[in-house]
Amino acid sequence: MTAVDLPAVPRVLIAEADSGSRELLELALSSVRCDAQVDSCSEGRQALELLAHNPYDLVIADWELPGVDGLSLLRGLRQQQRTPPLPFILVSQRNDSASVREVLPLAPTAYLTKPLNRENLIQRLQGLLLSSDETSSHDVPMPGPAQTLPSFLERRRDQSEGAPLMTDVQQAVKRSLNPGGLDLKVFEEEIRTDPQITAVLIAAANSAAQHQGGAPVQTVAQALHQLGTGQSMNLILGLTLKRCARLSVPCLADYAERYWELSLHTAEYARTMARLLDLEQERCYCAGLLHRLGDLALLRCLEEWKQAGGELDEPEEVGDSLERFSAGFGSALRTRWRLPLELRELIAAVYGLGGGVYSREALVMNMAAQLARLPAHEGLEELARGRTARLLKIGLPELTRLRRK
Numbered sequence: 001m002t003a004v005d006l007p008a009v010p011r012v013l014i015a016e017a018d019s020g021s022r023e024l025l026e027l028a029l030s031s032v033r034c035d036a037q038v039d040s041c042s043e044g045r046q047a048l049e050l051l052a053h054n055p056y057d058l059v060i061a062d063w064e065l066p067g068v069d070g071l072s073l074l075r076g077l078r079q080q081q082r083t084p085p086l087p088f089i090l091v092s093q094r095n096d097s098a099s100v101r102e103v104l105p106l107a108p109t110a111y112l113t114k115p116l117n118r119e120n121l122i123q124r125l126q127g128l129l130l131s132s133d134e135t136s137s138h139d140v141p142m143p144g145p146a147q148t149l150p151s152f153l154e155r156r157r158d159q160s161e162g163a164p165l166m167t168d169v170q171q172a173v174k175r176s177l178n179p180g181g182l183d184l185k186v187f188e189e190e191i192r193t194d195p196q197i198t199a200v201l202i203a204a205a206n207s208a209a210q211h212q213g214g215a216p217v218q219t220v221a222q223a224l225h226q227l228g229t230g231q232s233m234n235l236i237l238g239l240t241l242k243r244c245a246r247l248s249v250p251c252l253a254d255y256a257e258r259y260w261e262l263s264l265h266t267a268e269y270a271r272t273m274a275r276l277l278d279l280e281q282e283r284c285y286c287a288g289l290l291h292r293l294g295d296l297a298l299l300r301c302l303e304e305w306k307q308a309g310g311e312l313d314e315p316e317e318v319g320d321s322l323e324r325f326s327a328g329f330g331s332a333l334r335t336r337w338r339l340p341l342e343l344r345e346l347i348a349a350v351y352g353l354g355g356g357v358y359s360r361e362a363l364v365m366n367m368a369a370q371l372a373r374l375p376a377h378e379g380l381e382e383l384a385r386g387r388t389a390r391l392l393k394i395g396l397p398e399l400t401r402l403r404r405k
Helices: 019-032 042-051 070-079 097-106 117-131 151-156 169-176 184-190 195-212 220-240 250-276 281-290 291-305 316-338 341-351 362-372 380-386 387-392 397-405
Strands: 011-016 037-041 056-061 088-092 110-114
Touching: 011 019, 019 037, 019 220, 037 042, 037 397, 042 070, 042 184, 042 316, 056 070, 070 097, 110 117, 110 220, 117 220, 117 362, 151 195, 151 291, 151 316, 169 220, 184 220, 195 220, 195 291, 220 281, 250 281, 250 291, 250 316, 250 397, 281 341, 281 362, 291 316, 316 341, 362 380, 362 387, 362 397, 380 387, 380 397
Parallel strands: 011 037, 011 056, 056 088, 088 110
Antiparallel strands: none
């Protein structure tokens, strides 16, 4: 698998008996490609069954698998004489020369010994799953004599990791656990206000849905249902391990809080209006929550710049960077993460309607954003006279009640 023939959505099989090693492999994979569709198993015969019925782009297997070992899996695949050979990473506790000589004729893509080195593993996965013009958080351009903040942001726009986390993931997990395991309903309530988690779960769920021929996933509840507890947890925990997952520069953290609060207000207004008008509430909520994703992602990149030793004139350069680059960051993320077109259209409606015919949900999003930006107790009369209110047939009494909720 090379840069020219990378799959749009890679499907990966992880066959590993040890639960700790399997979790490390899943987290490393999600940190490189959050959209990858991952199947995991702990036994060799189950791996054979999965290989017989699914087209994989990469296999990661433990030599010491029970039933049928990883070396036998590799040997069987090489006997199929697939062109090009299926990428295969063999993992083992064996590091002696005799074991290496036994493996070499089967041409594994990589042979990694335990305990696994996370950095080495991620580097291998990047080479297999990222095209030549992509990079991960480990390849952030560093400030230098010829590196300016605008040029840094230009380079990071199409490579950013997304928004910082605004939710305490560890506390969310603790509050969602019960004696029977993770309560997905409670977990959804805990994480549904976080833009980064929402976007990544929806992106990953859509990768799985497209592979299975399902309908587009547009809400957190649908994403959790599509992915299941295990994959959802791995994705979210993987986010906490990435560079600048939380903002530590006070000025940047303050900006992020304000944008997050604006997103939450927009989302809540959108959901309330959608309920009143008998429209899809949760899709409107997600669109409102995600509409400032670009601003938050840009703030995270400014944190990267500071951590790497770059100078940042606060708040002038922060404000200028947000004005110049945040829209591009948001557009690039929504496209790269392949968020559903319907959701992107609702996000676009937050910023303006332009010409043409609009869905009622688009009008709701535009009105929700206007409400969220209004100063307290001001501007409702003018908003009620506006074009969006007239099209929705919402008057001053309805808008007043919405502001009081």
